[in-house]
Amino acid sequence: MFALLRHPVYRLLFSAQIISLAGTGLTTVALGLLAFRLAGADAGAVLGTALAIKMVAYVGVSPLARAFLEDVSSRRVLIGLDLVRTFLVLCLLFVTEIWQIYVLIFLLQSASAAFTPTFQAVIPEILPDEKDYTNALSMSRLAYDLESMLSPLFAAALLTLVPFSLLFAGTGIAFVASAALVFACTFPPSPAKSEQLPFWSRVTHGMRIFTATPRLRGLLALNLTISAAGSLVIVNTVVFVRDHFGRSEAEVAIAFAAFGAGSMMTALILPRLLERILDRSVMLVAGILSPLILAGFGVAWLLAPVGWASFLSVWFALGLCYSAVLTPSGRLLRRSADAADRPAIFAAQFALSHACWLVAYPVAGYSGSTFGLAVSALVLSVLALIGWCAALLVWPQGAQRELDHVHTDLAPDHPHLQDAVRTEDGYRHRHVFLVNSLHRQWPTQG
Secondary structure (H helix, E strand, O other): OHHHHHOHHHHHHHHHHHHHHHHHHHHHHHHHHHHHHHHHHHHHHHHHHHHHHHHHHHHHHHHHHHHHOOOOOHHHHHHHHHHHHHHHHHHHHHOOOHHHHHHHHHHHHHHHHHHHHHHHHHHHHHOOOHHHHHHHHHHHHHHHHHHHHHHHHHHHHHHOOOOOOHHHHHHHHHHHHHHHHHHOOOOOOOOOOOOOOOHHHHHHHHHHHHHHOHHHHHHHHHHHHHHHHHHHHHHHHHHHHHHHOOOOHHHHHHHHHHHHHHHHHHHHHHHHHHHHOOHHHHHHHHHHHHHHHHHHHHHHHHHOOOOHHHHHHHHHHHHHHHHHHHOOHHHHHHHOOOHHHHHHHHHHHHHHHHHHHHHHHHHHHHHHHHHOHHHHHHHHHHHHHHHHHHHHHHOOOOOOOEEEEEEOOOOOOOHHHOOOEEOOOOEEEEEEOOOOOOOOOOOOOO
8 A cells, every 4th residue: 555655746745735734723723712712611612603603614615616627727726725824824823803703714714625535536547447446545544543633632732832823834834735746746748528518517526427327326315324434433522422421531532532543444445345346235234234343332321331442342333334434425426427527526625524513513413412411322323224224225236347338319420439339229338337528417217
């Protein structure tokens, strides 16, 4: 896997990703401290609102930004957005009112909502070989998990030397470094568009590909499954650890680290596993295990006290399942669109997956505070099971990449019909099928 770092362009992009993630981690810590300075005991409400604003920005802005930036090269988009994020995060140094936090968080996360899908869509162009791309997905997952565990420790070390406000300056430096690394990269030429769509058609283009492609409909359903499982961890870990186990703040970090360790283990073993087992099988097995683990944990918590070691084991298992669904998703996206359409479907995945989190977060929070944590786990297990059942229905087994289909709306001399056979229904041929300007819907027969 790590031999991939010999690739010069990918090495620069991966370095940019790590530096950018480290900067984002510093901002997460500094934002909590800033909220406490401005709001005191109400800091939790401020951060909760900021999290909701972040999700709204991710869901609403990503497709819009992709449509606006469609004609701009990925390299310029990434550099420009890194510089925009630098300016916005430095503005946090001068915040004196809570409403200013909300405005800056919306703008900052809007920039991230445009940056992340663009970055993700570039990687399969840099690494056309599927094995290399699978390794890149696993390395990206490792980078996210390591950041979540190490950034708080790094921030704590810095806070012994500088005031928390300077963590925002550190984030700005990280974004500038990320932009410099992207600037040093040589990207492949942008693929030509087969047609220029109107603006609102560009906004919904990725969504239309999602809804028309069975494997992507399955991915959308599984996004709901892993967001239901992940929201129990993200929203309620601190309550489990501090309130029910009566343990320290440091042990809250240990619980999150158990989840991250499970995710990292999956990321390490997936490249070889996916050489032998289909993505669908891996993702559906992990998908059904998630609600089963949640339900078993909820029932066990109702019947008898759950020990600390058992609790950490459950969090580790949820991390395993989370990564087993999330990491292969990039492979599905890569296979489901032409190079020119990939930015649109990566933006759609970014928006739709965060829409699932926007549903799961309040379910986890309100069910836990109203009915108790055991009931919360059971409610979320039902939500996760709904997602898994939907994936099983809309993503059929044995779906082939090459499909027979008929064209009825193309001129007989169209270049796409060179190998087609004329029939009573139209022009029939077979090839790797992608939803695009020539293929508006998935074949239902043939």
